[in-house]
Amino acid sequence: MEKKKSGINGHAGLKDPLPAIPMQSEKKSFKDRFVVFLKRNLLVIMTVSGVLVGVGLGMMVRNMNLTRAQMTYFAFPGEMLLRMLKMIILPLVVCSLISGAASLDTRSLGKLGGIAVAYFLVTTLIASSIGVALAFIIKPGVGAGALNSNNLGLEGLSSNKETTDSFLDLARNLFPSNLVAAAFRSYATDYKLVFVGNGTNGTLNYQKVPFGTESEGMNILGLVLFAMVFGVALKKLGTEGEELIRFFNAFNEATMVLVSWIMWYVPFGIMFLVGSKIVEMEDVVLLVTSLGKYIFASILGHVIHGGIVLPLIYFGFTRANPFSFLSGLITPFTTAFATCSSSATLPTMMKCVEENNGVDKRISRFILPIGATVNMDGAAIFQCVAAVFIAQLNNLELNAGQIFTILVTATASSVGAAGIPAGGIITIAIILEAIGLPTHDLSLMLAVDWIVDRTTTVVNVEGDALGAGILHHINEQEMRKQKQQEEQELQEVKVEVVANVQAEEETSPLITHQNRGDNSSRETLDDKDGVESVL
Incomplete structure (x- = not known):
C-alpha cells in the first residue's frame, strides 16, 4: 500500500522526499498567483504609473521654460489618446444603445429605464444639496470681494443666454433635425438686435430676437434618444428586425475590440496628458491662495459624495461591498482623472464594468451611455458651489427661493451638460441667469477648472458605474424570482x-x-x- 501510495505522488518506494514536495508546490503556486495577479492588473499598474510619471515629467519639463509651440509638441501623445477615445464614442454609444434596447424586452426596458432615471435624478439632487451646504459652511467667496479676473490675468467670459432658451435648446437637441449633423454639431440659440421703430423721444428701439445656430460638438443627447427608440422599434419588428439587431451587435463587439486595443495606449497617453497640464499651469500659488476655499469646497464635496453617499446607496440596494466593486474600475477612474471627459472615459468604463465586475452586457451597454450623457453628480456639486461662491463674491444674500432655484436648475441643467472638458462652466451661466447673478465672474471658474474638473469627472463616472451595478443586481433578483x-x-x-x-x-x-x-x-x-x- 505504501509503495502504491507513494507511486501516486511520483516517488515509488521512496518515503523521504515526500515532505519536500508541498514546499516546492507552495513556491510554485505563489509564483503562479503573482504572475496571474500581474497579468490581471498590468493595465491598472501601468495606468497609475503613467499618472505618477506624468507628474514628475511635467515638473521637470516645467523648469525648461518651453515656448508655446514646444508645449504643443510635448502634449501631442496625450492629444492622440483623446482623439482615439473620442473617435470611438459615436459608434460605441449608438451601437451599444441600439443592441441594448433591442435585447431587453419592452417591460423590463421600461422598468430599468424608470429605475435608472430615478437613480440619476435622486443622486444629482443629493449632490446639488451637498454643494450648496458646503458653500454656505466654508463660505469660499466671503472676504474675496476684491478678487476679479484682472488680478489673475484672465479674460472675461461673456454669456448672455436666457435660461428659457437654454432649456428649449435642451429639448431641441433631444430631437435633432439631421442625424448626420448631430454626429458633430448641436443646436444653440444666439441673438440679434432687430430695429422695430423710433421711440417717442427720437431714440431707436431694438428687440433682442433669438435665432438658431449650430455649435461645434457632438449632439450626444439626440443620438442617445434616437438609438434607444430605434432599438425598441427593431425589437417590435420581430424576425424582420433580427438581422439588423445582429449587425449592430457585431458592430458593437468589434468596437469593444478596438477599445481593448486603445486601452494599452492609455498609460502612455495619460503620462503626457498629465505632464502637459502641469507644464501649462500658470501661477499655481496665486490661484490656490485666492481661490483655495472654492477649490477645497468643490473637492471636499466630491470626496463626500463619491466616497460616502454613492457607496452607501450601492450598499443599500445590493448589500455588497461597494469598494470591492470600485476596485475593478481603477483604469477608467484614472482615465477620467487625466482626460476630464465622461464621454472619453465611456469605452474603458464599459470594458472594465463587464469584464472585472461581471455586469450583464445588456445592462451596461444600455445604462452607461445614458449615464455618461445625463448623470453629472460631480458637475452638480461644483456648479452649486460656484453659484454660491459668485453670490458671496458680489456680497449678495441668497434667499430660500434662490437656493431652491439653484438646486433645481443645477439638477436639471446637468442633464444637458456636455461630457467634455470644461463642459460644466457653460451650465453655471444658466444657474446664474436663473437667480439673477452676473456672469462676468465665470472666468474665475475657468482659471481653476483644470483642477476641479478632474475630481468632477471621476465622481460623474463613478455614479454611472454604481448605477449599472445596482441595475444589474435588481435585474438578477427579478430573474431569480421569475425562475422560482x-x-x-x-x-x-x-x-x-x-x-x-x-x-x-x-x-x-x-x-x-x-x-x-x-x-x-x-x-x-x-x-x-x-x-x-x-x-
Whole structure:
C-alpha cells in the first residue's frame, strides 16, 4: 500500500522526499498567483504609473521654460489618446444603445429605464444639496470681494443666454433635425438686435430676437434618444428586425475590440496628458491662495459624495461591498482623472464594468451611455458651489427661493451638460441667469477648472458605474424570482396531475371492473392515463 501510495505522488518506494514536495508546490503556486495577479492588473499598474510619471515629467519639463509651440509638441501623445477615445464614442454609444434596447424586452426596458432615471435624478439632487451646504459652511467667496479676473490675468467670459432658451435648446437637441449633423454639431440659440421703430423721444428701439445656430460638438443627447427608440422599434419588428439587431451587435463587439486595443495606449497617453497640464499651469500659488476655499469646497464635496453617499446607496440596494466593486474600475477612474471627459472615459468604463465586475452586457451597454450623457453628480456639486461662491463674491444674500432655484436648475441643467472638458462652466451661466447673478465672474471658474474638473469627472463616472451595478443586481433578483415562480408552478401542476390519476384509479368502479375483465378496455385506459399525464 505504501509503495502504491507513494507511486501516486511520483516517488515509488521512496518515503523521504515526500515532505519536500508541498514546499516546492507552495513556491510554485505563489509564483503562479503573482504572475496571474500581474497579468490581471498590468493595465491598472501601468495606468497609475503613467499618472505618477506624468507628474514628475511635467515638473521637470516645467523648469525648461518651453515656448508655446514646444508645449504643443510635448502634449501631442496625450492629444492622440483623446482623439482615439473620442473617435470611438459615436459608434460605441449608438451601437451599444441600439443592441441594448433591442435585447431587453419592452417591460423590463421600461422598468430599468424608470429605475435608472430615478437613480440619476435622486443622486444629482443629493449632490446639488451637498454643494450648496458646503458653500454656505466654508463660505469660499466671503472676504474675496476684491478678487476679479484682472488680478489673475484672465479674460472675461461673456454669456448672455436666457435660461428659457437654454432649456428649449435642451429639448431641441433631444430631437435633432439631421442625424448626420448631430454626429458633430448641436443646436444653440444666439441673438440679434432687430430695429422695430423710433421711440417717442427720437431714440431707436431694438428687440433682442433669438435665432438658431449650430455649435461645434457632438449632439450626444439626440443620438442617445434616437438609438434607444430605434432599438425598441427593431425589437417590435420581430424576425424582420433580427438581422439588423445582429449587425449592430457585431458592430458593437468589434468596437469593444478596438477599445481593448486603445486601452494599452492609455498609460502612455495619460503620462503626457498629465505632464502637459502641469507644464501649462500658470501661477499655481496665486490661484490656490485666492481661490483655495472654492477649490477645497468643490473637492471636499466630491470626496463626500463619491466616497460616502454613492457607496452607501450601492450598499443599500445590493448589500455588497461597494469598494470591492470600485476596485475593478481603477483604469477608467484614472482615465477620467487625466482626460476630464465622461464621454472619453465611456469605452474603458464599459470594458472594465463587464469584464472585472461581471455586469450583464445588456445592462451596461444600455445604462452607461445614458449615464455618461445625463448623470453629472460631480458637475452638480461644483456648479452649486460656484453659484454660491459668485453670490458671496458680489456680497449678495441668497434667499430660500434662490437656493431652491439653484438646486433645481443645477439638477436639471446637468442633464444637458456636455461630457467634455470644461463642459460644466457653460451650465453655471444658466444657474446664474436663473437667480439673477452676473456672469462676468465665470472666468474665475475657468482659471481653476483644470483642477476641479478632474475630481468632477471621476465622481460623474463613478455614479454611472454604481448605477449599472445596482441595475444589474435588481435585474438578477427579478430573474431569480421569475425562475422560482416558474419552478413552483411546475411543481404544483405535477402534484395535481399525480393526485387526479391516483384518485380515478382508486375510486372508479368502472375502471376496476374493466381492468379485471377486458384487455381492450385496459389499453383504452392506458391511453387515457397517458393523455392525462401529458396534459
